[in-house]
Amino acid sequence: MTPVQQSQVLVCPHCKRKTALPPRNREGKSPNQHYWPTGNVALNLLCNVCRNLSVHSQGMVRPALVESEGLGAPPSVFVRITFGCDQDNCGLPFSLHIRTEAQTTEDELTTWGRSAIATTACSAGHPLGQNSTVISIVRIQ
Secondary structure (H helix, E strand, O other): OOOEEEEEEEEOOOOOOEEEOOEOOOOOOOOOOEOOOOOOOEEEEEOOOOOOEEEEEHHHOEEEEEEOOOOOOOOEEEEEEEEEOOOOOOOOEEEEEEEEEOOOOHHHHHHHHHHHHOOOEOOOOOEOOOOOEEEEEEEOO
């Protein structure tokens, strides 16, 4: 039997996969305080199963039982990838998040992110595309 733990999760609206949010503090002492991007109303989540991008608000966070990372299971990490808009003189950032295996390379993350943002726009309304520059890749937990 796979061990489970209580976590705060977001659910992919496409495939119903639960993605556990990391705790706000690194020690995980307060499981009810989950990570949320500072100053943002929404969190853009790239599902690690169906690779669809969805937008979530804090009101969509739910407690749920999720499988614990145990012996034999690869460790996972929650990652924020930030792209810059590639339209002339714009450069506004667009961030997405994904939970994936810890050994996933930055090239893989960039490829997945660029594929996902092809259907989105920056906050100025410019469509994002395959030429969007990666500003940062941050492994949160």
